[in-house]
Amino acid sequence: MLIILLLLRMNFSDELVQWYIQNKRDLPWRNTNNAYIIWLSEIILQQTRVEQGMPYFNRFVEKYPDVGSFAAAHEDDILKLWQGLGYYSRGRNMLKTARLVNELYHGKFPEQYNQLIKLKGIGEYTAAAISSFSANEAKAVVDGNVYRVIARYFGIDEPINSTKGKKIFQQMADELLNHDQPGLHNQAMMEFGAMLCKPKNPACGICPVRTGCFAFINNAITTLPVKLNKLKVRDRYLNYFLIVDGDKLLMNKRDEKDVWANMYDLPLIETSFLMSETDLLNLPQLSDHFGQHIKILEISPIYKHILTHQRLHVRFINIQVKNVNLEQNWFYTDVESLQKLAMPKIIFIFIKNFFNL
DNA sequence: AAGTCGGGGGC
């Protein structure tokens, strides 16, 4: 019985690897075993589609061809290059890791799972990916694709985002791993999930392993994998003030907490509910910052900006003021330097249009 | 164990 199970599993891996070799996409990070380059690609691709991450990967490789050059960068430069990709802590953690690697390993990016897992921004998935792709270490990756492929093929209905579920899927992935070619096996599992065993409308018609697939046989494609979802979305109302003084604009550097940590936006008054323009302009905070003589030049419509846990209602209010009480993180910048600051997408778009950049 | 962190694409 055990032997039959073993054979079945070996066949599964072999089938996927064969399918992979014939159908894989030609992606730039697949043509190297340079752990640094693979690290770059893996961090960029966390929770990010390949098409979205690709241009960022190319720009990062170009600008920072090795760990040393990355380690020497300023956080502002990393965040600027990361602008628009989201989950900015990835960029900030990369800088910490690059600097540590540069010191600890003298610029040679580690390839062993046990070394990688200790680094900031590298979890189980990424450590397994880097070690198996760069050095063929026998560690099985479990990403969103792998969860889906295993859940469907073996009919596992344990939620993939429960603690118990994660353990089960990791264990199954470990057992499935082809120890002769871990890197190839891992790539195959993920590519198969991404290209064929897709979340919606998987291509079961051309699937090489459908005859052994639980979900295909039992018509459970749409119900597997199972995921617990209790996503709470919060509404936030962001009122940004555009204050132009000659050729300079008043900017704010955000703090370490909250979204968009360490990035740049504008002076902000946040409310937890939709406030009318007149009520907003009567807020004491406004006169505290800008005095009594405030002239409204222009008010933008309210833009809805969707984040994972937040619905942002954003508007921009262009005002003319006599004097400004500078907050801790406020500063003036000219339009030239403006382009070097890493800004959240919605801020960047607005400013870009406003100044015709 | 639950909450937080972006932005975009497919349906």
Next chain:
DNA sequence: GCCCCAGACTT
């Protein structure tokens, strides 16, 4: 709208 994307970190 809702779900998902080569997840990790903090509380």
